[in-house]
Amino acid sequence: MVLKWSLEEDVIVIPRSRNANHIKTNLHLAHVQLTEDDRQYIEDLDGKIIVPDDEPPFDSRSKPSVSDQQGTDEEKTTEQKTENIIDKVVLIERVNPKDSTLYLSSDDHWIYAFDAATGKLKWKYGTADEGGSKCVFNSDETVVYCGTDDKSLRALNAADGSLIWKFSTGGAVTSSTRVGADGSLYFGCLDGYFYAVNSDGSLKWKKNLDVEVWSSPALLEGGKAVFVGSMAEDSANVFSLDSQTGEIIWKHETGGPVFSSPTVSHDSKAVFFCSFDANCYAFSTEDGRQLWMFEGDSAFQSSPAVSKLDGTLFVGSSQGNIYAIDSSNGQVKWTREGENTEIILHFHYKYCKRTVRSNNYFFKCF
Secondary structure, eight states, X not given: OHHHHHHHTTOOOOOSOXXXXXXXXXXXXXXXOOOHHHHHHHHHHTTEEOOTTOOOOEETTSSOOHHHHHHHHHHHHHHHHHHHHTTOEEESSOOOTTSOEEEEEOTTSEEEEEETTTXXXXXXXXXXXXXXXXXXXXXXXXXXXXXXXXXXXXXXXXTTOOEEEEEEOSSOOOSOOEXXXXXXXXXXXXXXXXXXXXXXXXXXXXXXXXXXXXXXXEEOTTSSEEEEEOOOSSSOOEEEEETTTOOEEEEEOOSSOOOSOOEEOTTSSEEEEEOTTSEEEEEETTXXXXXXXXXXXXXXXXXXXXXXXXXXXXXXXXXXXXXXXXXXTOOEEEEEOOSSOOOOSOOOSSSOOOOOTTTXXXXXXX
């Protein structure tokens, strides 16, 4: 938030991190939106820094404090630790496929497997940067795929965490991977490309969308098409791509970047996108015709979810309001007003699990 404000106000920023890729990833800020309250809060600090342990703010223009000097030493230690853990596996106990296991990619540079019943660590795998997306599985759940900020998508043995293959990209992989019926893997990247990778880790195809892709894709049942949004502002930013070739089947431009992930209706006839322009859109999966548009109160960063019971579409706005929308016509069923609390998490109906960047929370929704 502070970095976004600094760039808007032409304030010089000197990063503490020495990790060039980490700095570059942090400068992908198109998805960060500042309210007037945010801007006022930062301006009122007037150069003072809020320290993590809730001590009183100190003036950053004065002589560096002891805690600031310690922070520099701690960062050097952290970087040394990171170099030591890259592609290292710590195996405590093999995963029993009959057990419930939680897999997650964390901002502490580790990918973890935990026993879901006890919380016991089974194994962990070291990476070179933060984990920015949700881990997914192949069809028989013997392989887990995790994208990370170190420009990689990894395939790991779900039982012991050993590396099967690593696919390298040109930027951080913050888009969660979707697995097709034939085992193909689809994901977006901050290098501006959308990728399709074969189950053996070889490139199937990649499509240049010219701007960072935070959105996780949705697949049409049967695997004929893959849908994804991009952060483009003055050009097409919602796409239907041929899953076999990457060619564009149809595309549209919304009035703002698309950060959230699309979802497909249960009859596979419509795909839903929500945008920073405060609108949600329904398009025909077949030919891209706009079926309806719903106007919300503010930008949409959270991803919509569709009820399997009656087709209701649920989505939350950046003002904290939750909408229930009839997915057949775009009419509002009900609205629950929030308290100006930004909603950026993906909605999951019935059951969900989500790894949240920075805090690594695990949610179950019933």
